[in-house]
Amino acid sequence: MHMQHASKHTTIIPKKGIYSVSGYCLSCRTIHGLPMDEAIHYGRELIHHFQQNKTIDLQPGSDSDPRLSTEYLFGKARGKMFGVLVCKDLSNNTKILRAFSGQYNGLWMVEGWMPPLFDLDTFNSTNVPGEKTIKALGTQLEACTPKSDEWRAIRIQRKQLSRELMQKLHAIYRLKNFHNNEASLFEAYSGTNGIPTGTGDCCGPKLLNYAAVNNLTPIALAEFYWGLDNKSGSKKHGRFYPSCREKCEPILGYMLCGLKRQ
Ligand SMILES: [Zn+2]
Ligand SMILES: [Zn+2]
Incomplete structure (x- = not known):
């Protein structure tokens, strides 16, 4: 079984308070970001779920869709980033949101996971x-x-x-931020090159957009990679990583704008 990797996986975690998602905001002319902090705990819980159940079905059972099996991440498609966002609702209750990057085994929508933008x-x-x-x-x-x-x-x-x-x-694509503003990818994008394919499909944008639409205040965000290492070797099984530079950084400045510091 593939889970033999799992027990040995190493975790590299940035120091407390360092941004795990961040981007330059064109209107504030500054960098907005969120730390990993307590989101790491919930990220590890999700890792534990994958190890125990071998499915991304959050309520696993005998009727779980076989397409949700984590075996998929160890095959041709290789691994994938998963993200967890810790938020507060209007009554100050903690809410945990989860997302996978792009599609999972051809699926954009999976119950309990954040939808695309x-x-x-x-x-x-x-x-x-x-x-x-x-x-x-x-x-x-x-x-x-x-x-x-x-x-x-x-x-x-x-x-x-x-x-x-x-x-x-x-x-x-529609991107909502914490000023309750909405933008297209073109409007939100702060990069100078063309918009790369897959921009807006990573975990960070999915999580932040859902929070902004649903009046949730993000506190911390953690993203980790699960499955067969990617071809270039830049993503390794079980490791936590900050938001990506190519696709996420140019839109996260817009998406995090208006978020009040906790
Ligand atoms: Zn990204
Ligand atoms: Zn801003």
Whole structure:
């Protein structure tokens, strides 16, 4: 079983009070962030759940969806980031929110886990036909003589359509912050390069958006990696990591804006 890794996993945790999620805010011209602090405890609880139950089903039983098995994280797809956000509601009760990055085994929605930053029906109605067209062009491309004029033309067309599809999908995302403002990915993004694929799909943005929409005040956030180490080796099984630089940092400044210090 894969769990032999689990018992030996090492955990690297930043010093108390150091931000685990942060980003530069264009309107305040400063960095906003949240520490890991007590979220680490709940992150470890989640790790324990994975070790015990081998499923991300938070109420595991004999009827658990087999697609939620953690075996998935040790196969071709490799591991994934998981995040835990500790919040306070309006009556000062502690609430724990959980998220996985991107999709889990093809699923965007899993009970007990935070939803994506877009309406799933809207997303699918854009993505499904778009991907179909791009795939069809790929098939045409294979039938052409490589480097012929036709081959070049199809390749350019496919590239163009992929870019357009990505822009259409990015436009569907809605990011809410703690001033109760809402922005698209384009409006929230503080980076100078193009928006990378997968921006907004990490745990941090999912958790913070849900908190902002539901009047919850975030206190601490921790993210850890679970499963087969990623190909580059930058993510290791069972380790805690701060929010990513490429995708999260450029939107977290906006998303954390308006959050009162505890
Ligand atoms: Zn990220
Ligand atoms: Zn700000």
